[in-house]
Amino acid sequence: MSILKVEGLSKYFGGLAAVKDVGFEMQEGMIMGLIGPNGAGKTTLFTMIAGSQKPSAGTITYRDRQIQGISADRAVKLGVCRTNQVVKPFRELSVVENVMVGAFYGRNKLFGKKAAEKEARRILEFIGMENLADLPAGQLSIGNLKRLEIARALATKPDLLLLDEICGGLTPSETAKTMELMKQIRSEQGISILYIEHDMKAVMSVCDRILVLNYGQKIAEGTPQEIVTNQQVIDAYLGQSETA
Numbered sequence: 074m075s076i077l078k079v080e081g082l083s084k085y086f087g088g089l090a091a092v093k094d095v096g097f098e099m100q101e102g103m104i105m106g107l108i109g110p111n112g113a114g115k116t117t118l119f120t121m122i123a124g125s126q127k128p129s130a131g132t133i134t135y136r137d138r139q140i141q142g143i144s145a146d147r148a149v150k151l152g153v154c155r156t157n158q159v160v161k162p163f164r165e166l167s168v169v170e171n172v173m174v175g176a177f178y179g180r181n182k183l184f185g186k187k188a189a190e191k192e193a194r195r196i197l198e199f200i201g202m203e204n205l206a207d208l209p210a211g212q213l214s215i216g217n218l219k220r221l222e223i224a225r226a227l228a229t230k231p232d233l234l235l236l237d238e239i240c241g242g243l244t245p246s247e248t249a250k251t252m253e254l255m256k257q258i259r260s261e262q263g264i265s266i267l268y269i270e271h272d273m274k275a276v277m278s279v280c281d282r283i284l285v286l287n288y289g290q291k292i293a294e295g296t297p298q299e300i301v302t303n304q305q306v307i308d309a310y311l312g313q314s315e316t317a
């Protein structure tokens with residue numbers, strides 16, 4: 074069953090086509106990678122799906138509902154939540170309080186403070202951060218801040234999770250842990266994931282399908298194996314990222 078269908082999606086900033094006539098579909102339970110060079114339009118595509126930016130043209134169908142142009146708040150309430158590439162926790166609040174903010178802001182209307190804290194601690198345990206729950210978020214390492222960003226998003230109870238470069242700045246072992254976590258989020262919580270990443274090893278290890286953007290346009294879509302052997306993708310992106 075389709076969870077997300079994007080058709081003819083474009084976003085113009087003045088004369089610049091940041092995203093141009095992009096279309097793709099995600100099936101329920103899929104982990105889909107979104108790759109491409111810097112400035113290719115990946116984040117702009119995310120912001121349109123997550124509701125913080127209105128498309129110039131095109132449609133975004135989430136399950137059976139068109140959601141293009143809705144607010145980020147409304148998108149979260151419908152079950153679409155994104156993380157940010159640059160993590161912005163409430164640094165003076167504790168780790169568990171940061172996750173509680175996600176729970177209050179999210180879909181589940183049952184929450185009082187106690188229930189939100191219980192849920193936040195459950196999520197921290199799920200992602201292996203329960204021992205850090207009472208520290209101020211400002212004291213976390215970059216790896217743990219990225220995990221906290223995922224925990225906050227999970228607390229909103231998404232069905233579609235948009236992850237933006239959650240491996241940037243991580244060590245190889247932190248990256249491997251994060252890939253395992255993504256697989257668990259899908260298998261144990263049934264959440265579909267759209268995933269922007271520059272780390273090709275990470276993308277290859279976790280994604281069912283990959284979508285490639287270049288200058289705002291889709292240049293390829295396929296399985297990881299199809300993508301790494303696609304000459305257009307090698308020329309536009311993989312060749313340069315290997316030498317970067």
Ligand SMILES: Nc1ncnc2c1ncn2[C@@H]1O[C@H](COP(=O)(O)OP(=O)(O)OP(=O)(O)O)[C@@H](O)[C@H]1O
Nearest residue numbers: 086089090091109110111112113114115116117118
């Ligand atoms: N608010 C904005 N106003 C004007 N131009 C913008 C705006 N947001 C993005 N752009 C431009 O749109 C293009 C696509 O940017 P976007 O951030 O979506 O790319 P990206 O693929 O996410 O890049 P990166 O990998 O560096 O994060 C770039 O040329 C960028 O400068």
